[in-house]
Amino acid sequence: MAFHPDTLCPFCGLGCGDIGIEQDDSGIAPRPSGCPQADRLFRRSTAVQTAPRIGGTAVPMTQAVAEAARLLGDSRAPLIAGLATDVDGVLAALTLAGRIGATVDHEHSDALFRNLAVLRRLGWSVTTLAELRNRCDLVLVVGPDPAAAFPRLWERWVVPEPAFPGGTGRSVLFLGGDPLPETAQCLGGRIEKVGMADGPQPDLASLVTGLRAALAGHGATGPMADLAARLRAARYAVVVWAAGLFAGPQPDLIVEGLVRLIRKVDGTTRCAGLPLSGADNLVGANQACTWRTGFPLRTGFDRGMPLHDPDRFDWRERARDADVILWISAFRPEMPEIAAMAGTGTAVIALAPPETAFTAEPALFIPVGTPGIDHAGDVFRADSVVALRTGVLVVRGLPSVAAVLRQIATALEDTSMSTEPARC
Ligand code: SF4
Numbered sequence: 240m241a242f243h244p245d246t247l248c249p250f251c252g253l254g255c256g257d258i259g260i261e262q263d264d265s266g267i268a269p270r271p272s273g274c275p276q277a278d279r280l281f282r283r284s285t286a287v288q289t290a291p292r293i294g295g296t297a298v299p300m301t302q303a304v305a306e307a308a309r310l311l312g313d314s315r316a317p318l319i320a321g322l323a324t325d326v327d328g329v330l331a332a333l334t335l336a337g338r339i340g341a342t343v344d345h346e347h348s349d350a351l352f353r354n355l356a357v358l359r360r361l362g363w364s365v366t367t368l369a370e371l372r373n374r375c376d377l378v379l380v381v382g383p384d385p386a387a388a389f390p391r392l393w394e395r396w397v398v399p400e401p402a403f404p405g406g407t408g409r410s411v412l413f414l415g416g417d418p419l420p421e422t423a424q425c426l427g428g429r430i431e432k433v434g435m436a437d438g439p440q441p442d443l444a445s446l447v448t449g450l451r452a453a454l455a456g457h458g459a460t461g462p463m464a465d466l467a468a469r470l471r472a473a474r475y476a477v478v479v480w481a482a483g484l485f486a487g488p489q490p491d492l493i494v495e496g497l498v499r500l501i502r503k504v505d506g507t508t509r510c511a512g513l514p515l516s517g518a519d520n521l522v523g524a525n526q527a528c529t530w531r532t533g534f535p536l537r538t539g540f541d542r543g544m545p546l547h548d549p550d551r552f553d554w555r556e557r558a559r560d561a562d563v564i565l566w567i568s569a570f571r572p573e574m575p576e577i578a579a580m581a582g583t584g585t586a587v588i589a590l591a592p593p594e595t596a597f598t599a600e601p602a603l604f605i606p607v608g609t610p611g612i613d614h615a616g617d618v619f620r621a622d623s624v625v626a627l628r629t630g631v632l633v634v635r636g637l638p639s640v641a642a643v644l645r646q647i648a649t650a651l652e653d654t655s656m657s658t659e660p661a662r663c
Pocket residue numbers: 248249250251252253254255258272274275276277389390391392
């Protein structure tokens with residue numbers, strides 16, 4: 240039995256580096272971490288089938304790579320999505336997308352684009368998890384509890400006392416996320432709920448608008464006026480939200496209201512936003528796409544150059560008319576039912592952990608390793624500023640996504656060279 244203390248967790252983007260992992264011949268299992276995601280996803284067995292499958296039949300890797308190259312090489316409208324992999328895997332996916340004219344998008348990019356749409360229109364002032372932990376004295380949480388997606392947010396980044404001089408204690412106020420979340424109970428006496436005293440509560444957009452009106456001094460009284468006063472009196476307020484959890488139409492308008500609100504408070508005291516978006520290295524995928532192409536995710540190469548369109552290149556839209564979908568899900572043995580979203584006859588190539596259970600067997604399945612479990616890799620923290628290097632826990636003979644995609648790209652090159660007409 241081996242023990243790996245202080246293992247970095249790659250899953251949700253909070254970058255917890257304190258997971259204890261036990262290992263024996265049968266595989267790895269985490270010691271209870273307080274995080275349901277880590278406790279589930281770090282549990283991996285060595286008794287898994289590592290052979291690729293074509294139509295459900297096990298084949299050698301060389302045959303699987305050749306089949307992937309054939310499908311992608313013949314495709315008229317390829318889509319590379321999911322994109323849940325480390326930075327190296329994303330870069331390899333972008334190279335392949337450029338080669339075959341594919342669209343690239345991450346499974347969770349909806350949440351990201353609710354924020355990016357506002358960043359584009361207005362700009363914003365945002366901060367980091369370290370600033371939240373070390374300097375902030377008032378946390379305003381807007382909307383549903385972000386810990387639903389980032390389970391140890393409060394425990395790791397808000398419960399510890401601020402580290403810098405003058406930073407004693409902090410308040411945590413929840414606006415519009417009804418009822419008070421169980422996940423935040425670790426905040427104890429710091430936690431407060433802001434809302435109307437009686438009757439039905441307004442929707443989130445109305446609450447944000449009401450708070451902005453109170454900050455502008457438009458005759459507000461009651462809870463919103465009190466909250467506006469507390470924001471102004473704070474030394475360093477941080478407004479936290481997870482746009483992916485906002486319900487209702489036009490969630491980006493709520494984000495826009497928050498960005499304007501932060502700007503208002505920042506005129507009198509220090510105030511910044513902390514927009515949390517998605518898991519599975521969503522931020523790293525977006526960073527890699529931006530530095531490689533100049534555009535964020537939802538970029539397509541079908542015109543022979545990278546073009547970005549947040550609506551047209553949304554993977555859910557493209558899945559409807561793609562003829563081949565290469566789906567990448569290296570972090571967790573789960574896949575959306577993309578076959579149901581796609582048109583009849585669309586071939587699905589899945590790169591996912593060997594434990595993945597499919598509702599419909601894909602045309603081609605290549606088992607891959609998980610960054611931080613089967614191989615080392617870089618993933619970005621959810622606040623976009625830190626790249627984290629994960630380690631290796633167990634050797635199960637599983638290739639990385641990057642290694643598989645590079646083999647497919649090489650096979651495509653070989654195919655195109657062998658079919659080029661001879662020059663005289
Ligand atoms: S909160 Fe996120 S980073 Fe931390 S252990 Fe859970 S899944 Fe991993």
